[in-house]
Amino acid sequence: MSRSHPAILEIDHLKKYYPIQKGFLRRTVGHVKAVDDIRLTIHEGETFGLVGESGCGKSTLGRCLIRAVEPSSGQVAFTDRSGERLNVLSLDNKKLKKLRQEMQMVFQDPFSSLNPRMTVFNIVAEPLVCNGIARGAELVRRVTDLVERVGLERSHLNRYPHAFSGGQRQRIGIARALATNPRFIVCDEAVSALDVSVQAQIINLLQDLQRSLGLSYLFISHDLSVIEHISHRVGVMYVGKMAEIGETEALFAKPLHPYTEALLLSKPAADPAKRKERYVLSGEVANPASPPSGCAFHPRCPYATERCKTDTPALVEVEPDRYSACHYAGELQLQGKRQS
């Protein structure tokens, strides 16, 4: 999938630092390095899975790409339908609006992502109306198409979101994201709030849409099995940085970063009430406001050496199409997914 397909999104040195402000005068006393120097390419028609513990910056990264939050620095290049390579971070508002017709987002919370005071029709029609794409009978036709495409019915159009289940709401959100005919969609925990059986339906829908429309996804999830199922390639994030990138199968079978190994060997938290902490890993997640020196993972890494405390490992291609940010990536014999 990787080299054979042209890139749709090339991310380079992308950073997002949130200032930490204190006191009456709001002095900046430090920064949360939510996204810290990310390099990544996503290809056309590909699903890139992004996984990592809570707070490691997955959402921030996804949002930076469509400038839902403004990145602090870096480069994002998007290849649009006509083949033109756009510098996303330097677009003015008008061009950004145009870009967002091609880049869209599906949100995690099926409740807060739909305005409860609007009908399904108005929700799905909004991007078409705001971008001046369709009106009148044409608008009705397009919205109806979209709604049916995601598996809802024409008769649902006049209903309000409160009348739908979580899975159906997520379908509405997908229909809205599809309205402007995008080529790239950020799915931020798009199935995490749903029951397992409903998750499967939505994942199937996303995969069907990908096949028929040639979509590319950045699929963010904390759920390793979902990521394994849907992704062509996977990125593992730790405290704002990419720890490892690789093809799904290879990465799950033979990780090249100790953090990936730790994630794969961890069990999902048994207590469903503690869904925020989904993995049982030893040690505390590092604080992105003051990440540990050297390799940020070193306080929790069983293979850490003195060198890890001072030298920050760079993300390097260890094997063809396998990137890892560990000094000992090639040498360690790491364990893959537990056979179940």
Add this chain to the structure above:
Amino acid sequence: MSRSYETSSQWRLMWRKFKKHRLALIALPLLLLLYLTAVFCGFLAPNLPETRFVDYKNSPPQKLRFVDEEGKFHLRPFVYGYKMEIDKESFRRTFTADTARKYPVHLFVKGDSYKLLGFIKSDVHLFGVKDGNPLFLMGTDKLGRDLFSRILYGSRISLSFGMAGVALTLVFGVIIGGISGYFGGWVDTVIQRLIDLLISIPTIPLWMALAAALPRTWSTAQLYLGMIVIFSLIDWTGLARVVRGKLLSLREEDFTMAARLSGASHARIIFRHLLPSFYSYLIVTTTMAIPTTILGETALSFLGLGIQAPAVSWGVLLKDAQTLQTLAHQPWLLWPAAFIVLTVLLFNFLGDGLRDAADPYK
């Protein structure tokens, strides 16, 4: 789940939930009735508020009767006249019912002329007795003025004050809170500190100080407006806080971001996404604030710092009931308090119902 539930809008859902709240459902028409009474007080009151019946000072309420002293039933209600006696020792005049004199109560009686709604001249009263005989359903005060009529007239100031005060509070609160929440940054910080400062001053002394500063030479209308400004200047803080908090949290809601990503303009986001999520909330907050404002006016007028006689408000009327002595001999002077309590209770019931209904999606 019925089809109508699925396609019903916010307002219809709210109404459905509201209807489940019995007390609120009763309070709503009663409050409407009270406000209608205030609007049509000239027609509903049998007497004018300032007319002095010098022969009937401090007379107790008359009972509206259907059965006379002989046990005979009358379809048309009537009242007895007064018999005055003077206590030899205290020289206090006391009135008792004079069963020899019966005054039937008629509908649409001609009496003193008044202006309905301030401009329609009329002398027809909904009910009354003929030939200028006394009809004091709630007694009279020390100048012989009909308390019932005065309460009806007083409701104009007292009830409208709640509405007007809260309306102005709403304007201040929404604008300042909106600025604070929308722009954020140092503007937000300054406004929040100002609010902290205002909140730290105890309200009642502040009201009193400001009300006392209003020139005594002002007309009733000027005093009324002045007091409204005082109230909203003090009251907006709470609302502004709420509006700011709501805006901040709504800005974080995914549907706001979805709208932004859909290409919606700022104006569209504010008017189609943010504000509609607010209406229900503002209505509830406002309803809850009205009784407080009514009580505030009453308190200040009662203390002589607010509306001044000869203008009538419930607070002004209660001023007559300030001493224990008057309370002992003329307990009916407390009737205005009953109206105040009733109004405040009704508003609280209504507010409770609205609060339950405000978020129909929960």
